[in-house]
Every structure is written in C-alpha cells, then in structure tokens.
Amino acid sequence: MKIVLRIDPDAWRVGFEAGETGRPMTPCPASLDALSYFSGWIEGEAKRQGYEYSAGTEG
Numbered sequence: 001m002k003i004v005l006r007i008d009p010d011a012w013r014v015g016f017e018a019g020e021t022g023r024p025m026t027p028c029p030a031s032l033d034a035l036s037y038f039s040g041w042i043e044g045e046a047k048r049q050g051y052e053y054s055a056g057t058e059g
Contacts, residue, residue, distance in 0.1 A: 011036035019044025 014029065015037035021044075028037045047053045 005035075007039060008033040008036040012040035015040030015042075016044035016047075019046075020048050022048060 011032035011034075014032060017040075018037075019025070019041035025038065025041050025045075028034045043053070
C-alpha cells in the first residue's frame with residue numbers, strides 16, 4: 001500500500017504567512033485544505049522563532 005500526500009501550495013502559503021506573522025493556528029479558513037494550511041503554519045511559526053527555513057521552494 002502506497003500513501004500519497006498532496007499539499008495544496010496555495011493553502012500552504014496562506015498557513016505559512018499566518019505562522020510567520022504570529023497569527024493563531026486556528027481557525028483554518030474553511031475554503032482551504034486544512035492539512036496543507038497547518039503544515040505551512042508550522043513551518044512559518046518555526047521560521048518566526050528563528051529556525052532555518054528549508055522547504056526547498058524558497059530562496
């Protein structure tokens with residue numbers, strides 16, 4: 001069994017920006033994929049706290 005996970009880049013970016021600017025994790029906007037949003041939020045929050053950003057799509 002192969003599990004495939006697809007991240008919606010638009011939802012991820014919205015979540016990343018929310019985390020990076022210190023906005024609360026919830027609620028996730030209803031129009032967005034929650035997994036993608038929360039994944040982005042976690043990365044943005046980590047960047048805000050000083051961890052190095054390395055998702056590969058940013059320079």
